[in-house]
Amino acid sequence: MREDIVGVDVGKRLMRKRKPVNVKSFSIVHNAIMFFSSLYMVIETLRQAANNIGWGHSHGGGMWGNVAEAPGKPFSRSGQRLANVLYIHYLSKAYEFTDTLIMILKKNERQITFLHIYHHATTFFPCWWAVMNFAPGGDTYFTCVVNSSVHVAMYGYYLLSAAGVKIPRAVKKSITSMQLVQFAMFFCHALYGALYATHYRPRIIVVLCLWQAVVFASLFGQFFW
Template sequence: MSHDSSHANGSTAVTDIVGVDLGKRLMRNRKPVNVKAFAMAHNLVMFLASLYMVIETLRQASENFGWGRLGGGGMWGNVAEAPGKPLSPSGHRLARVLWIHYLSKAYEFTDTLIMILKKNERQITFLHVYHHATTFFPCWWSVMNFALGGDTYFTCVVNSGVHVFMYGYYLAAAAGVKVPRAVKKSITTVQLAQFALFFAHALYGAIYATHYRPCIIIVLCLFQALVFASLFGHFFW
């Protein structure tokens, strides 16, 4: 089997799992749907939700880790509250916003739905489907079930910050605003920088922060950061 055919089979398997191929079949003999208003509303929701998650996560992390207080935590190396025990008030509020971020990963499949309805199949690449599918499960599912709190805040803040930029661009473009081409091109660059940060953080956890548990979460983060960097790097090139 050639590399191209094996890659295609892998792509088909992923798209079957998340229902993309079913959507394509349903739209095959139909005209593209005008989803401009729906897409604008979706982009606005994601922009505002992402902005909220950046601000609220930083606010609750600051309180939970004691940033600015003597002996408080730093950017990395913050320990999650003991699993199985009741969370502190600030720990509960931090967990709540992290759960919102986790649920937003499911809502992001709306991006794919819009592409299917528009019959813009060129955009539904293996990169797009793999990115959305594996970020929701197993990545964030594992984190929220086994490593809630602690340095999980960092991934939420960085990813939400990237989405503020990305969905802000989509919203402006959909509204007819003439955005410089350089801004569109920089989206992938910003995403690559995001994965570099995630890899550095996971590497820090593997080498220095030996209190991170379970260790499989660190391995998963390292693996996904490398895969995403490779896929997005190939797309950028």
């Protein structure tokens, strides 16, 4: 997170005596990439999770409580495919720093809040870094699908706005509401893992997810209010 803060500060200093950059075309391309990649991740993660967890089979898994394949051991074919799409989701968290770059170039410094920096920085590391190194499977699909679904709506909104389409203000508020619902779902999932699914390993990831869900819900709730 410290590196992200330093990068933002350097960017602000470089733009201080310069005029805002016209990034309309760049924003459209960026938001289109995020919209379609998020849509892909929703569909592909569900498809691979269904295969790996065994939904629809007599002894298939459920929404939660599915054991991740043991780290350090060879993946099954379906486990490898699920891990691959989750890794794409992990990499997308690094690419999302482009949001901040666009804000810096446009000199929209009021948008670069603590919430924005904390959200982008800690989601990439340590959250998804830890997940991909220790538990790239099992119930991890749930977080990816829910988050990517919200991003389909969010970046779809950004894409249309960047293209000059006028969108009702209520749509923007509904997206923030979706984010709050998302964190409530993450909290319930992490709480279930902390209290009932004692097979989750390592336990520190469950605690980390629980903590992040509470912090994000608090910060986004304050923003919404």
